[in-house]
Amino acid sequence: MAKVLYVICDGLGDLPLKGKTPLSAARKPNIDALAKGGQCGLLHTIAYGVIPGSDTAHLALFGYDPCEYYRGRGTFEALGAGIALKHGDVAFRCNFATVDASHRIIDRRAGRLKDFKPLEAAVNEIKLQDCTLKFVSTVEHRGVLVLSAHSASPSFPSGKGPLSPRRESGQNGAPFSQQEKAGGPGLSSNVSNTDPHEAGVPIQRCVPLDKSPEAEKTALLVNEFSRRALSLLRRHPFNLKLERQKARPANALLLRGAASYVHVESIEKKYGLKAACIAGGALYKGVARYVGMAVPHVPGATGRADTDLDAKAKAALSMLKSRDLVIVHVKATDSFGHDGDFAGKTRMIERVDAMVGALRKGAPDAYILLTGDHSTPVALKVHSFEPVPVLVNGPLVRVDTVSRFDELSCAAGSLGHLTGLELFRVVVGLAGKGKLYGN
Template identity: 40%
Template sequence: RCNFATVNDKDFIIDRRAGRITTEEAKILAEALKDIKLEDAEPIFVSTTEHRGVLVLRGDKLSRKVSDVDLHEVGVRVSKPRPLDDSVEAEHTARVLEEFIIKSRKILQNHPLNKERVIRGLNPANAVLPRGAGTLPNVKPIHEVWNIKAAAIAGGALYKGVAKALGFDIIHVPGATGTVNTNLKAKVQYTIDALKKYDLVFLHIKATDTVSHDKNPVRKKEVIEWISHEITPLVDLIESQGYYLALTADHTTPSEIGEHRGDPVPLAIMGPNVRRDSVEKFDELSCARGGLCRIRGVDLIKILMNYLDKVPLFGE
């Protein structure tokens, strides 16, 4: 994963998101990086949403055991990639990655779009900061594990990519941007339509995380209220057609901190035969006192499959 970022002439990170550069601008910059040649690997850089992108390295003797360049901090020097073990592959990958960072920096620094952004008083997207190196794991698709047909609806490429790797069909929704200006009404309607053909539909909404990173709690409150209103048709399906609805988050992003944290997230499951508890509010503290208590993220799918009668039985 990569961020377009703003770095000053002394190599200090000024803005990890380059002023939340628009998706359209980021794609222009990504196009300028497509011709980068590396000595011992083929780089493929793809811009996704706003400042976000992904870098693929293809070649021999490559490893995911390299350190992050993006350390989720500003006001610090850009960290050089370094091997995380003693293997030849890790050392080689760190060198290749540094070569890409240096060459991309030269291109971005002199790009007309960035010069124009500076004139407009905006932070230039003059650096690419990679993090979270990995390789595609060998996982069974969801239909082989649970014998269900699943689909995913999301705006961000990351979520669609993970879902695709797990065997979900990806449903593309016009106006689904993965940002606060997404067409949530359309995403909800596409979800309702998809439920006629799929056993499970994953609907991802990014907006709350975005405004949390911006440390804007008032805007976050407004976004939560907006989401609550727009998903009402999904709640109505529970009673009218007997569907199940699970509402949760993949992580916390406190507005005060502006970064991800590992605190427990609220979870609510609604539907036929779901045991009712005394919880009346959807928030972290209220849900923790509910009937589900605190579970691991990997257990959620098992709970949902139990309601769909897809969990194998043991004993008589």
């Protein structure tokens, strides 16, 4: 069985500035050699013309249709932060914020760039009725909150993706099984945010977005949590000290992006692939864990421009010994796109080139795929709908005439235009796990 290394550079695709994109400007001998000796194409991760979010894009790239499997970002962030979730848990993304005496928001990020880890234990002391909570302070002002009902009878609103078919979960062949109903109502992600996304207005009350007892209960719990967080954070020594230093205290927690955790069939069950993911960013680790991939901790993999790509290549090659598929995710290409930094994105691609060289050297017989999850053009500083170049190199591919890996050259490749789910079928096929359709 062949092994597959699948490199995903976040936000890789771009638009030309003075005739060049970061990909066409970068010096990348290893990647261009793989393109020359392989086949290329263009990837429309979700569908033609759709602007992918990083979460939905990765579900598609991992072979899970976001229309069916996307339930909001909170659960991915929670899994990425190392929180174990059980079916029916509801996860929120959180911000530490600074509010005034009437709970009006002064700063949605509480002064930013501070480490608020010292507040984590106190938040976890909050007790709510018929529910346990777990809070993790992640990076800077960000965190994740997970609510778990003691009595599990979860309610799952239908998928949140832009292309979501209107349906009730658990029906129409949906992949989610409802757990047995027992005790009182469980929790629902169909509740509003407490984060108003702007300063100058008060923290919002959480309201249920449907009439289910689960949504009502969840909204009550969230409001109780907000109230208790306000009172304990206001008096916390960490914040009192910040106030004495005339710095902005983290005296409130804003919640957004509620998502219900539903257990999904693992990638091994679904596709017969033992898979691992090497990533620094919590979101990507979270999506990988969601689909049952192994996600080893790689010291030095930060998800930022200072990430250690040598360490990631070594970890990937070591995981490949016992896996069919190893995904290597690089975040910083996207971050440079968001910053509008052409030179930075170009340099990052050159560093990825060295990593790809090390991967090819360490696994000469493996298939190597290289692509991105979407375009983040430096001229736009946001995700865009434009497709991303993709290459496949390995022992048995139909080598085409493309000799450079960039947005224009790859349009002439023999892979043509394909979606993330279609590309994943290619991965399954290369790994020798494809199934005959029919007889």
